[in-house]
Amino acid sequence: MANNVFQRNETIICSITITDADSVAINPDTSMTITITDCSGDVIIDGVAMTNDAVGSYHYDYNPATDAELGGCKIRYKATNNSRLTIVDDYFNLRA
Numbered sequence: 001m002a003n004n005v006f007q008r009n010e011t012i013i014c015s016i017t018i019t020d021a022d023s024v025a026i027n028p029d030t031s032m033t034i035t036i037t038d039c040s041g042d043v044i045i046d047g048v049a050m051t052n053d054a055v056g057s058y059h060y061d062y063n064p065a066t067d068a069e070l071g072g073c074k075i076r077y078k079a080t081n082n083s084r085l086t087i088v089d090d091y092f093n094l095r096a
Contacts, residue, residue: 004092008064012092015059016050016077025056030080034060038094039071047078070094 006012014034020026032052036045050058058077075090 005095006064006092007095008066008068008070010064012062012064013059014050014062014075014077014090015057016088016090018056018058018079018086025054026081027052027055028079028081028086030082031078032058032080033078035076035078036062037074037076038069039073040069042069044068044073050077064094068094070096 014036018026018028018032032050033047034045034050035043035047037043045060045062048060050060052058072091072093075092077088077090079086079088
């Protein structure tokens with residue numbers, strides 16, 4: 001995430017591009033999901049399907065609650081391609 005500091009009233013656009021071993025964009029055959037965890041380790045969003053914008057390009061718009069816990073949050077992207085699972089982690093900070 002280029003700018004990883006957000007406020008509670010902002011929409012956080014979580015995005016990822018999936019490529020194969022040759023760096024060619026692909027869509028996973030089985031699923032593409034996102035999980036977001038707050039700084040206490042509590043799961044906020046759990047395994048939700050992401051929106052497919054183009055081949056290999058996915059996003060999820062996260063709108064924090066007005067009372068969302070402030071601090072560092074973890075994003076976990078999971079691409080499942082048949083029996084192969086790829087996990088990528090990212091982070092953002094939620095500030096007042």
